[in-house]
Amino acid sequence: MKKLCMVLLIGLYGCSPAIRAYYDYDKADNVQNYKTFTWEGASQTEKKGNPLYYSELNDKRIRAAASDLMQAKGYVRTDQNPDLTLHYHIVMEERSMLTPDPYGYMYGDYFMRPRSDVFSYREGTLIIDFMSTKNQNLVWRGWAVAAMEVVLYDTKDTDILIRSAVAKIFQNFPESKGDIDPTVTFREQ
Numbered sequence: 001m002k003k004l005c006m007v008l009l010i011g012l013y014g015c016s017p018a019i020r021a022y023y024d025y026d027k028a029d030n031v032q033n034y035k036t037f038t039w040e041g042a043s044q045t046e047k048k049g050n051p052l053y054y055s056e057l058n059d060k061r062i063r064a065a066a067s068d069l070m071q072a073k074g075y076v077r078t079d080q081n082p083d084l085t086l087h088y089h090i091v092m093e094e095r096s097m098l099t100p101d102p103y104g105y106m107y108g109d110y111f112m113r114p115r116s117d118v119f120s121y122r123e124g125t126l127i128i129d130f131m132s133t134k135n136q137n138l139v140w141r142g143w144a145v146a147a148m149e150v151v152l153y154d155t156k157d158t159d160i161l162i163r164s165a166v167a168k169i170f171q172n173f174p175e176s177k178g179d180i181d182p183t184v185t186f187r188e189q
Contacts, residue, residue, distance in 0.1 A: 021168035034083035065166035074176035089127040142169035
């Protein structure tokens with residue numbers, strides 16, 4: 001019952017229309033044949049590259065959300081000979097969008113001249129990689145993209161935003177066909 005409630009709750013997080021998710025996978029290597037997973041340590045390059053987004057708090061949030069969904073999909077977390085190694089990346093980019101006047105013209109000193117405005121915003125991308133531990137090949141990659149000003153109104157929303165992005169990524173991630181009977185335990189937060 002607790003598993004069902006958690007899956008439904010995470011599914012509701014994933015219904016955010018402001019977050020778009022995509023995925024790609026190795027067609028020659030079926031990710032459903034894997035049974036266990038672990039997390040790769042954060043590299044020093046990523047920590048130095050963007051300390052605002054690669055914080056210990058965000059690291060815990062991303063790993064907890066993804067681990068919960070991996071377990072709900074039938075994968076078991078282990079540090080002893082795992083089949084998959086998970087790693088994530090955060091990319092933040094400044095974007096601009098040209099927005100024309102809805103009527104095409106404005107009134108001013110020069111009567112009825114065309115006008116357009118430039119709207120600047122930050123776009124965030126969360127990428128989760130699933131690597132085969134045996135040969136270090138990328139097996140499956142999912143990523144979620146969102147305009148941060150649209151989905152992040154307050155710092156309290158950070159946890160919800162991360163869980164929503166991870167849930168969107170995992171919507172297309174296949175369940176394990178493994179014969180391990182996972183005992184799923186979710187942490188109270």
